[in-house]
Amino acid sequence: MLDPQIILAGVLNGLLAGGIYVLVAVGLTLIYGVLHIINFAHGSLLMLAMYAVFFLWKLSGVDPYVALPIVTAGAFAIGFVLYRGVIGRWSHGKDENILLITLGVSIIADNGALLFFGGDTETIDVPYAGKIIELGAAFLPLPKVISCAAAIAICLGLGLFMARSDTGKAIRAVAKERQGARLVGIDVEHIFAVSYGIGIACLGAAACLLMPTFYVTPQSGYAFVLVAFTTVVLGGMGSFVGAAVGGFLIGITESIGGLLLGEQLGQIGISLIFILILLLRPTGLFGARA
């Protein structure tokens, strides 16, 4: 039997990893909630954002944390323009078209990255990468503590924005009642683009928080997007709170699974949760019944 101290350390590390999952999943669930589509480009756009962080550091020495506002704002702009110029324009108002277009965007992004950046694994060297905070038996890497705290802060900020601002309220209104939204003068297409932009901005922030401890290759997005899909399904499609709870649960599952079964096999826990949720509670923990 494992020492409870080690289990506790595993839980803490899982929570820290979960912060990023929450951020990626919140972006995915927001886009799903408003546009009613799974954003297949999610992983690829995260990967592109990670390259952006990498090149900012490599070419002009910008620290990933300093880059956060720039990359987040840039990601929002790219998401907004991508929706306005490509997804919204070519979908002709059909949800299934949006699905296919995001899949196409992801294929182009992945292969474009392979073509221009090559298939090598790129990493960033920052002085604080190896710093550890000791907490009882738990050794917590400083960058992960920072990333988790920042991810939580960003999600809280976003939650506040959604609850209080007119734009946030309009996003929630459009998610459920597009016709009613048009009749109060909400520009629904604009709100779609803003929502997509915010979803992608979450990825920009996640990329900055990830890069100090992670690597980027053209395939980097996949690992996260699979976790994000599981998180969103676990929490309930379109639910913010669900994405937050789901992200941390997945983080802990992965970490404890890794402790018990080893790093590689530990991932099996995530797939197991996915299957169990689909079997037992397809609407997820916080999902509304269809």
Added chain:
Amino acid sequence: MLEVKGLRAGYGAIEILRGVDLAVGTGEIVALLGSNGAGKSTLNNNVCGLYRPFGGTVRFGGSDITGARSTRIVEAGLVQVPEGRRIFPTLSVRDNLELGSYRRGRSGRQKNLAHVVEIFPRLKERWTQPAGTLSGGEQQMLAIGRGLMGEPKLLILDEPSLGLSPLLVEEMFALIGRLNAGGLSILLVEQNVVQSLAIAHRAYVLEGGVVALSGPARELAEHPGLRKSYLGH
């Protein structure tokens, strides 16, 4: 105030409105009557910019709004309270009302919130509740309240009495009369012929996509054809 001329509209290849003329003057209640499928909602939705008409013109407050986007039409002060209410079910009553002033009337938001609560004290009791949990009558109040938040110059009410109990229907028509007495121009789209004619100044009867009858409400109430088709005597 609102002037519709030769409006032709429909969905896809199907023409539902085949040249409709209609006008609402300042301070008037005009009733638009007709049975199910006569084209009442099609008219509304084309006037409000949800669909583009096939032909004809729509003028509001002196400017041409034919085929304009709903954002611009709301901005001009033409607000529709739609059939089926179309409130935002997951948002609180308060947030629903505040979004009523998303495009227009934002500076008057606090004042108008107080005004709507004065008209519908019931909404204050449900203030933080998700709108989807309200009863049908309360949802109708919320939909009208949300419409008023946009400081409309002309309010289009699409079947406000639909699905309400007889007592609430009475209240609803009384309320519409009071709103109009307060200076608001209203286009009342209804199937409820008797009560609509009782409060309206003028009325149009839509049949098969054209205006079959029109005139002062008092005269139409006595019209033998109308009595025969809608009242059965």
